[in-house]
Amino acid sequence: MRTPNFRAGLPLLGVLAFGVLAGCSSVSEVTKERVARSETSTQQAEQTVGRSEAGAVELQRAKDHLDQAKAALKKDNSRQAERHAQLAQLDAELAVAKSQSAAARKAADELMASIQTLRQEAARGVVASDE
Amino acid sequence: MKHSYNLLLTAAVASLLGACASTPDTIEDLEVARAVVPQVEASPRAGVAATNVSEARKALDRANRIADSGGKLADIEYEAQIAARNAQIANEKILTAQAQEEIEKGNAERQTVLAEARDAEARRRSAEAQSAEQKAQMAEQRATTLEQELSELRAKKTDRGMVLTLGDVLFDTGLATLKPGAYTTIDRLATVLKEAPDRKVMIEGHTDSVGTDEYNQGLSERRAAAVQTALLERGVRSEQITAVGKGEGVPVASNDNAGGRQQNRRVEMIFTDNQSQVATDVE
Numbered sequence: 001m002r003t004p005n006f007r008a009g010l011p012l013l014g015v016l017a018f019g020v021l022a023g024c025s026s027v028s029e030v031t032k033e034r035v036a037r038s039e040t041s042t043q044q045a046e047q048t049v050g051r052s053e054a055g056a057v058e059l060q061r062a063k064d065h066l067d068q069a070k071a072a073l074k075k076d077n078s079r080q081a082e083r084h085a086q087l088a089q090l091d092a093e094l095a096v097a098k099s100q101s102a103a104a105r106k107a108a109d110e111l112m113a114s115i116q117t118l119r120q121e122a123a124r125g126v127v128a129s130d131e
Numbered sequence: 132m133k134h135s136y137n138l139l140l141t142a143a144v145a146s147l148l149g150a151c152a153s154t155p156d157t158i159e160d161l162e163v164a165r166a167v168v169p170q171v172e173a174s175p176r177a178g179v180a181a182t183n184v185s186e187a188r189k190a191l192d193r194a195n196r197i198a199d200s201g202g203k204l205a206d207i208e209y210e211a212q213i214a215a216r217n218a219q220i221a222n223e224k225i226l227t228a229q230a231q232e233e234i235e236k237g238n239a240e241r242q243t244v245l246a247e248a249r250d251a252e253a254r255r256r257s258a259e260a261q262s263a264e265q266k267a268q269m270a271e272q273r274a275t276t277l278e279q280e281l282s283e284l285r286a287k288k289t290d291r292g293m294v295l296t297l298g299d300v301l302f303d304t305g306l307a308t309l310k311p312g313a314y315t316t317i318d319r320l321a322t323v324l325k326e327a328p329d330r331k332v333m334i335e336g337h338t339d340s341v342g343t344d345e346y347n348q349g350l351s352e353r354r355a356a357a358v359q360t361a362l363l364e365r366g367v368r369s370e371q372i373t374a375v376g377k378g379e380g381v382p383v384a385s386n387d388n389a390g391g392r393q394q395n396r397r398v399e400m401i402f403t404d405n406q407s408q409v410a411t412d413v414e
């Protein structure tokens with residue numbers, strides 16, 4: 001009698017375990033996928049950031065979180081894996097966003113400088129023709 | 132920009148202190164999130180990072196709820212970190228949008244500056260062209276001055292060009308010397324000829340039929356030469372002047388009466404419209 005009841009209760013227990021005790025249960029495919037996705041994002045961020053300073057700190061943080069997420073996977077700690085994967089994902093995005101905003105800022109500054117130079121050249125040209 | 136620096140500073144300080152925050156009284160991650168999320172929400176460019184801004188708000192609300200209900204510190208910190216990261220991402224996207232706006236404006240400004248530089252260059256060139264044109268106009272004016280002068284001196288327009296006749300009264304009778312009355316005309320002609328060095332004049336001496344052909348031929352030549360000399364003395368270049376004597380052969384009136392004969396005793400100055408005509412006549 002106990003065995004069938006026990007078996008019937010398993011799915012319910014599984015759902016409970018996943019929902020409430022996720023950290024202690026075996027890791028679901030969804031979690032593994034999330035970690036994998038964070039790894040992809042981190043790799044992409046690494047390409048975007050490259051050797052530039054902007055985003056380097058965040059990229060390193062993303063890698064650290066990814067390592068922790070993977071370690072949590074090995075320990076079957078789903079909750080920690082999910083959280084670190086999520087933080088790795090966001091740090092990777094932040095690294096990319098920082099790198100992009102730094103590049104845009106640099107481009108804007110360079111453009112302003114070139115306009116300044118152009119103005120000076122134009123002014124010199126006018127002065128020269130007045131002489 | 133100041134807005135953004137504040138945000139970054141807050142985040143930086145918070146991330147440094149975050150590791151040390153272990154007392155639930157002040158949870159650093161939560162304080163950071165509470166500071167940065169409203170900042171990006173207030174940005175006029177929040178729209179460029181709408182998803183991150185809304186995710187940040189939702190995570191902050193969750194963190195606040197957990198904190199209010201005395202939930203676990205780790206849960207609060209996690210949600211607060213999610214909120215802060217999203218806010219930071221939003222902030223970077225906003226900064227990017229700002230820079231891109233500057234680039235757009237800068238490109239437009241660059242075009243304007245370039246156009247201004249081109250205009251300045253064009254003005255400089257047109258000023259140069261204008262001064263060249265002025266020179267050309269002055270040259271043309273000199274040419275028309277000759278025409279005006281000739282017409283004022285009552286030159287007649289003929290198919291050989293403008294013909295100005297110096298009458299007999301301007302010469303001493305039977306002599307090839309100009310009377311002072313001719314000087315005004317000669318002076319004016321010399322002036323305009325000097326100003327128009329490309330114009331040429333042919334001087335023809337004519338007589339009436341009184342006297343021998345040889346005498347008349349000689350007199351006509353001497354009178355033409357006298358006018359030529361007068362012009363040369365006044366600085367007209369010799370290449371501009373040709374002088375010939377036509378004797379009595381080309382009368383303009385009857386030699387039967389005194390009036391006609393007087394008309395026939397004359398020096399004609401022929402100014403060509405184009406420069407080659409005199410040369411052709413001479414040949």
